[in-house]
Structures are given as structure tokens and as C-alpha cells.
Amino acid sequence: MEKSGKNWVTWANTNAKNSSDISKLVDPFKSNVTAFIKALKEAGASVSVSSTRRSEKRAYLFHWSWKIYLEKAKPEDATKKAGVDIEWNHGDKAKSIAGAKEMVLGFGLAVPPNSKVAPSLTSNHISGKAIDMTITWKGTIEVARKGNPKKVKITYMPNANSNLELHKVGKSYGVIKHTSDRPHWSVTGR
């Protein structure tokens, strides 16, 4: 067991990395996203993928360091995670919080007021069923929907959350837009 602290950030950057590789997603979402991106590119859009699969171990470290640092949980409340031999409880409250704080800062986690919720343990990214991507183009393009020969005209909007026509096309492929998280698409929209 190794106590919480910045060493765990170093550990995670080697042993619990996130991926921005589409091949790390699971089917059928993987095939659906691939088909959606292909249609977008054929229509002339640029697609930049920033995140696909999130390491379960990394998500665990994010979640509990955030909660302990912000005193939303006691160190002894943290669940165990196979393959992550971390001791959250330093046997001293201030030291336990300081260890968690090093991790929150090291991982660059958003804290209040920027984020009021702990990083999720159940994100669709963890199960390989979500993707963060930025889709850009100039003016209006015509994109093919799945199983529909008639293409749809879509005009570019800087905020992808507002582009309902784009959301509809994604949905035809089974790739659902999150309503408030700009780059996020998944199996459920969550």
C-alpha cells in the first residue's frame, strides 16, 4: 500500500492512461462512431477526437481524491480498486486531505466553483461507450444519414450543443449528443 499523494499522478500517467483512440471503444458504439465520422468527413467536415476510453483506475483515483480533498467523503469511506494499491487514510485528517489535494492538483481536476460534482465512476467513457470530439466545417455541408440516401444540409454552429440537425444525423448512427457537454457523444447521450 502506498499513501495518496503526487506519486499516484505519476503512476496513473504510466499505468492508467486515457485514450483518444477509437479502436479502444466497444462495439456496436465503435462501428457506429466510425460510420458517423466517415459520413462527416465525406461531407467535408474536420473531426478532432480528444477522448474515447477512460481508464477505470484513473477514474477511481479522480473520484476519491476529489471527494477526500473537498471533504465530501472521509478517507476510510473510499472503496477499494483491484490493481490500485492506494492508502487514502494517512491516519491523520490533515495529512489525508493534503495527499488527496496533491492528486487533485496534479490531475488538474475541476473543483468548485468550476465543478461541483466529483469525477464520475460510471461515465460512458469508462465502459468505452462515449467519445469527445470537435466537428468543424465552413458554411453548409450535406451529410449522409445511416440507411437514408437523402443527405441532410447542416450549417456550422460554433456551439455543437445548439446544432440540432447535427444531433439528428448522429442519432441515425446511434451516436447521441449530450445536451450540455460540448464535445461529448455517447450511446445514451449521457
Ligand SMILES: [Zn+2]
Ligand atoms: Zn465526454
